[in-house]
Amino acid sequence: MKRSLMVAGAALFMAAGGLVGGTALWPTAAPVVAAGEVDSLETASFAVEGMWCALCPLTVKKAIERVEGVREVVVDYQSQSATVTFDPALTDDAAIAAASTDAGYPAARRG
Secondary structure, X not given: OHHHHHHHHHHHHHHHHHHHOOOOOOOOOOOOOOOXXXXXOEEEEEEEOOOOOOOHHHHXXXXXXXXXXXXXXXXXXXXXXXXXXXXXXXXXXXXHHHHHHHOOOOEEXXX
């Protein structure tokens, strides 16, 4: 009994330390970008329709992240938009917009 309490306490302490210290216990991997590839990446903003709840931006983000060549997606609920960084050699605006549209949130590239 004492041992299981000690183990649980230690696990809780380690988890709290990770949260308080501002670092995660298991760091997330950053996207792998080859040298020279940064210059070839493009960033585009998309107007996204139909987001009405807190989970909608997450759904849009996950759908767009599945498109091959997409490196980063930032969805803004307030402005009803998504900013996407992608490799134009692997994908284009139409594929990114289609991914969001297929998930139920029609999207179109802004100007």
